[in-house]
Amino acid sequence: MKNIMIIGLGLIGSSIALGIKRDHPEVKIYGVDQEKTLDYALKNDIIDEKSALGAVNQMDVVFLATPLDSALELIQSLSELVFDHPILITDTSSTKVEILAQAKALLTQPLVTFVGGHPMAGSHKSGVHAADVNLFENAYYVLSQENETLKTLLSGLHAKFIIVDAKEHDQVTAQVSHFPHIIASSLIQQSNHYAKNHPLVNSLAAGGFRDMTRIAETNSSMWTPILLSNPKAIIQRIESFKAQLDGVSKMISQKDEKGINNFFDSGKKMRQRMEILEGRGAIPNFYDLYLSVPDEKGIVLRVLALLQDISITNIKIYEENREDIHGQLQISFKNEADLQRAKALISIATDFKIGE
Ligand SMILES: NC(=O)c1ccc[n+]([C@@H]2O[C@H](COP(=O)([O-])OP(=O)(O)OC[C@H]3O[C@@H](n4cnc5c(N)ncnc54)[C@H](O)[C@@H]3O)[C@@H](O)[C@H]2O)c1
Ligand SMILES: O=C(O)C(=O)C[C@]1(C(=O)O)C=C[C@@H](O)C=C1
DSSP states (O other): OOEEEEEOOSHHHHHHHHHHHHHOTTSEEEEESOHHHHHHHHHTTSOSEEOOGGGGGGOSEEEEOSOHHHHHHHHHHHHTSOOSSOEEEEEOOSOOHHHHHHHHHHOOOTTEEEEOEEESOOOSOOSGGGOOTTTTTTOEEEESSOOHHHHHHTGGGOOEEEEOOHHHHHHHHIIIIIHHHHHHHHHHHHHHHHTTTOTTHHHHOOHHHHHHHGGGGSOHHHHHHHHHHSHHHHHHHHHHHHHHHHHHHHHHHTTOHHHHHHHHHHHHHHHHHSGGGGTOTTSOOTTEEEEEEOSOTTHHHHHHHHTTTSOEEEEEEEOOSSTTOOEEEEEEESSHHHHHHHHHHHHHHOOOEEEO
16 A cells, blocks of 8 residues: 545645554655645645646555545546556545445446545635644544555544445434534524624624534535535425424414423533534544633743643634633643643643633
């Protein structure tokens, strides 16, 4: 397993490249994308060489890390080539039924193995500049079938591999990914329309609105093909949600205090039971430190200097939209001991408020 081609060096493809290199520095990674993306990837040691689809016959493993529609087209192009050695092809697309059907129908050569893949982690950011070697830390990485070659190659991602049937995958991701992105963008657009008569909407939005709408910043080139690839399941989720909202509306109009209480209590208990709070995927894990910091120049560097001897896996900066009000840093650590050491250092050296 020497030569790896990654077609699509955006957020996912470039983060996979960094993860592969973390455990397998011996492999050579060839990138296929736009020239400026490849230039950046080469300059920043994300890939070893710029390449093109025509070199695919020299590869052992190929990742299709492009938007779904491009991945479908690439399978068509790959099917027109004749392979002279065993090659493993996999994708990262956010739906599985359509791409697996395309691969089954077109990649019929005996030397070609196609394994559907989908890392259940990511970001609203896109492009090679968003590359993050820790993006998949503790997240689930869905595979359509067992494949030890792929799991070994991806060991440096520190993800949890799970085999999921394609139909079930698309049903589940419609609920936990595709539909939530529709809600986030709908909420932003509803609020923007409402702000025309209530301009303070753009100022008074706080943490709850921010958390609910982060993923509205994602890009349409990724999400349009996803929605068109999983229409039945997504539309069913939309209709189900409409019914849920109708129920809440009825409880409010009937002043059903007990019903409303139960509604929120149930939601709280259900989220606490979900695995997302066990440190997997993009949901904050238990080793996150939330720090309120004043809006001053150099404050982030000051905090990082205090923590220079502790391994930090991620840092996020939440700017407040109010003058002279503290912003918030979310600093992620690998384990509880590092988190506690960081809290102690910051408490001794600053008066910054540490959130729980
Ligand atoms: N963003 C996420 O959170 C996330 C998470 C899991 C899976 N995915 C899936 O992974 C795939 C990539 O998503 P992303 O977030 O990295 O997108 P991205 O926009 O960051 O990157 C996509 C890259 O593919 C390139 N590209 C497009 N068509 C190409 C082609 N024909 N040949 C070569 N390069 C091409 C683009 O130039 C871009 O650099 C999508 O299918 C997406 O559904 C995304
Ligand atoms: O973390 C985020 O911002 C994401 O949107 C990642 C996310 C999701 O959670 O829906 C987005 C698309 C993928 O297919 C998988 C994961």
